[in-house]
Amino acid sequence: MIDEMTEDRLRVSTDGVAGPYLMVPMAQLGQVREQLDQHAIRCWVDADAISLDGKPAIAVINFGCAGDATRIQTIFDEAG
Numbered sequence: 001m002i003d004e005m006t007e008d009r010l011r012v013s014t015d016g017v018a019g020p021y022l023m024v025p026m027a028q029l030g031q032v033r034e035q036l037d038q039h040a041i042r043c044w045v046d047a048d049a050i051s052l053d054g055k056p057a058i059a060v061i062n063f064g065c066a067g068d069a070t071r072i073q074t075i076f077d078e079a080g
Contacts, residue, residue, distance in 0.1 A: 001035065001079040004028055005056060012073045018062065020069035022076075023050075026057045032076075036061070039075050043067070 001010045005025050010032070014020050024032050026049050036043055042064065049057035063072060 001076040010076045012069045019065040020063045020067045022061045
């Protein structure tokens with residue numbers, strides 16, 4: 001799956017201490033959540049979205065310490 005803002009693939013980050021997470025433009029949040037729901041991936045979205053320098057807001061999706069970053073990344077890679 002492609003990030004509409006960067007035009008690069010969505011990347012699951014693993015540099016957090018609370019488990020893997022994904023930063024996604026708010027405009028794509030519904031589409032991303034659909035993929036996660038179809039694959040029964042547990043997650044939660046931060047209550048606040050981040051917008052810097054007037055750019056579109058970014059939501060952070062957290063997968064928790066038990067989140068399998070490799071599996072989640074594969075789901076988005078295969079989604080196109």
